[in-house]
Amino acid sequence: KQFLFGLNEYVTQQEAIDIALDTEPKLKQTYETYLALHDALMVKKHPAELANLLATYEPNGTAMDMTIATLRRNKVAVLAAVTSPYSNGPIEGVNRLIKSLKRSCFGFKNQLNFFKRIYQITA
Incomplete structure (x- = not known):
């Protein structure tokens, strides 16, 4: 339990969420929709x-x-993403590593050294 200054008592995170949801019906509806999504x-x-x-x-x-x-506008794509087992997450992770490498190194002597360093960080 943690002390919450707005409530002036010790509560768990779930108790704090329950108190907030009980006081605001719109928040409760939005939270339930979020959980369902x-x-x-x-x-x-x-x-x-x-x-x-x-x-x-x-x-x-x-x-x-x-x-x-x-989500309604992009319903076809969203439903396809839910049913597909594939993700572009790993590729995006490699792209992020390469961009951070380019920012931190400020150039290489030649392109081969740059490619070797990419292979090192992604292997």
Whole structure:
């Protein structure tokens, strides 16, 4: 348990979330929508559940409205990403390593040395 100054008591993180959700109904609805989206996208990877969530969501004047609108606009791509086992994450990680190498080294004597260093950091 941690002491929260706004509440002036010792509470766990879950108790603090429960207190916040009980006092704000919009926050509770947004949080539940977030959890459902997270489960559909990351945990269960059920495209039918995600499609149902996007179809049944009703706007409530929060930032989640824009998120759902974006997911609806890109529904085909989002559903394809959920069903596909492939990800571009590893390639993006290698690109980040190469860019940070370029920033930190300020040039190499020749291109072969640069390629050797890339092979060293990505192997």
